[in-house]
Amino acid sequence: xxxxxxxxxxxxxxxxxxxxxxxEVLRGDPHDAIYVFPHFxxxxxxxxxxxxxxxxxxxIARLGRYDPLGQIxxxxxxxAAKRLDFDSTGRITLPKEFIEHARLGKRAAFVGCxxxxxxxxxxxxxxxxxxxxxxxxxxxxxxxxxARLGGGQSxxxxxxxxxxxxxxxxxxxx
Amino acid sequence: xxxxxxxxxxxxxxxxxxxxxxxEVLRGDPHDAIYVFPHFxxxxxxxxxxxxxxxxxxxIARLGRYDPLGQIxxxxxxxAAKRLDFDSTGRITLPKEFIEHARLGKRAAFVGCxxxxxxxxxxxxxxxxxxxxxxxxxxxxxxxxxARLGGGQSxxxxxxxxxxxxxxxxxxxx
DNA sequence: TCGCTATATGGGATATCATGGGAAATTATG
DNA sequence: CATAATTTCCCATGATATCCCATATAGCGA
Numbered sequence: 001x002x003x004x005x006x007x008x009x010x011x012x013x014x015x016x017x018x019x020x021x022x023x024e025v026l027r028g029d030p031h032d033a034i035y036v037f038p039h040f041x042x043x044x045x046x047x048x049x050x051x052x053x054x055x056x057x058x059x060i061a062r063l064g065r066y067d068p069l070g071q072i073x074x075x076x077x078x079x080a081a082k083r084l085d086f087d088s089t090g091r092i093t094l095p096k097e098f099i100e101h102a103r104l105g106k107r108a109a110f111v112g113c114x115x116x117x118x119x120x121x122x123x124x125x126x127x128x129x130x131x132x133x134x135x136x137x138x139x140x141x142x143x144x145x146x147a148r149l150g151g152g153q154s155x156x157x158x159x160x161x162x163x164x165x166x167x168x169x170x171x172x173x174x
Numbered sequence: 175x176x177x178x179x180x181x182x183x184x185x186x187x188x189x190x191x192x193x194x195x196x197x198e199v200l201r202g203d204p205h206d207a208i209y210v211f212p213h214f215x216x217x218x219x220x221x222x223x224x225x226x227x228x229x230x231x232x233x234i235a236r237l238g239r240y241d242p243l244g245q246i247x248x249x250x251x252x253x254a255a256k257r258l259d260f261d262s263t264g265r266i267t268l269p270k271e272f273i274e275h276a277r278l279g280k281r282a283a284f285v286g287c288x289x290x291x292x293x294x295x296x297x298x299x300x301x302x303x304x305x306x307x308x309x310x311x312x313x314x315x316x317x318x319x320x321a322r323l324g325g326g327q328s329x330x331x332x333x334x335x336x337x338x339x340x341x342x343x344x345x346x347x348x
Numbered sequence: 349t350c351g352c353t354a355t356a357t358g359g360g361a362t363a364t365c366a367t368g369g370g371a372a373a374t375t376a377t378g
Numbered sequence: 379c380a381t382a383a384t385t386t387c388c389c390a391t392g393a394t395a396t397c398c399c400a401t402a403t404a405g406c407g408a
Contacts, residue, residue, distance in 0.1 A: 001231060003209070004256045009367065013385085017366050021257065088387070089366075112255075113248040114231050129249055136250035137215040145243055152229035152289065154236040160336045183357065187395085191356055261396070263356075 001025065002048070002112035005129070007122055010108050014099060015091045019110050022117060023090050025049065034092065036119070037081035038101035043124060045102050048116035053081065055115070175199065176222070176286035179303075181296055184282055188273060189265045193284050196291060197264050199223065208266065210293070211255035212275035217298060219276050222290035227255065229289070 002025055008017045018034065026034065029050040036047035056077050063070030084092035094104070102108070102121055109125040111118045120128070139145040176199055182191045192208065200208065203224040210221035230251050237244035258266040268278070276282070276295055283299040285292045294302070313319040333340040 001227070001252075003227070003252050005253045011368065013368095015367085020365060085386095091367085093385075111249065111253045114234060114252050129253070132246045132249035133214040133254075135246045139243060139246060140215055148237070148243060149247065150233045150236060152233060155225070155229045155232035156339060158232060160339045185358065187359090189357085194355060259396085262398070265357085267395070 045119040176291040219293040
């Protein structure tokens with residue numbers, strides 16, 4: 001699971017270190033790489049490992065070749081995504097288009113979102129982060145939203161429906 | 175289950191011992207670590223083990239990728255959380271941002287909250303603790319609140335509805 | 349009362365991570 | 379095919395985090 005936020009330098013060669021904790025999540029993937037694409041709904045990049053990309057591929061494939069939504073997502077996600085290989089010290093090189101899309105400067109913020117992560121311009125992220133944290137505190141005042149969130153019951157429902165999942169989560173920690 | 179409160183030193187390297195009774199709860203987790211994040215609604219840290227974090231992940235994942243509440247919680251919880259590994263004597267190292275957020279000084283208070291725990295500046299905690307005890311006494315005067323609490327019936331309902339889940343929670347001590 | 353064991357805490361040595369720069373290999377271009 | 383541009387690989391370095399050992403303290407049992 002990708003968690004935590006950290007800032008990293010983008011050097012003159014457009015290289016940036018991927019947080020070591022993210023690389024640990026990716027151990028076992030067939031390629032020593034991440035998949036990244038400029039997100040269609042904002043000035044940031046979305047990325048993840050093999051599983052992340054396969055989830056998109058499967059969602060799109062399930063729609064079928066002639067589904068308009070599928071065609072849109074093919075272009076917006078699969079067409080926009082690149083596999084970025086790690087160098088020996090755990091860095092990737094960001095394509096110029098990605099840097100421009102996310103308005104990245106000398107530093108970039110990696111934000112863990114569970115099954116995937118986002119890459120932001122640090123100022124944009126700081127702004128968004130404080131907005132989101134304030135919104136989260138607000139949400140906790142609203143019983144309807146609290147109920148929607150589930151209060152930790154979601155996992156228990158999963159375990160109830162599939163007891164073996166509990167062992168899996170325990171072992172994998174992912 | 176995380177219970178009881180104890181104070182521990184934060185040393186020059188920002189290390190702090192996690193109460194032994196908490197570590198015992200975490201035995202069996204895939205990593206010898208806790209997950210902690212600066213809470214969005216106050217100057218304290220919230221933490222727990224693998225199950226604690228998976229509950230957040232599952233709650234957020236259930237809302238789906240495009241739910242605004244889910245996005246808020248991704249940033250406020252998953253993006254803010256870090257896995258803090260124990261050293262051989264059961265200490266963790268607190269990141270500087272965490273110390274600043276919770277205004278921790280030379281000592282920190284660990285407060286058990288069942289499935290999770292909180293870390294507080296000792297003065298803030300003392301104040302809050304007496305407020306909460308007073309509030310609890312008040313609540314018991316209100317029949318509506320007393321009814322909501324359930325009077326100990328909740329566990330019996332849980333066991334009746336799903337013996338295997340009850341067994342899982344029992345083994346995990348959470 | 350005297351150790352024994354758990355736990356808690358401090359400090360120095362070591363390993364890992366992030367990052368910069370140069371050399372070699374690859375690709376694009378005329 | 380030759381040259382320039384770019385990318386990939388490799389090594390160096392400083393900062394930080396991790397490991398390991400030493401000591402202190404408290405509870406427990408003989």
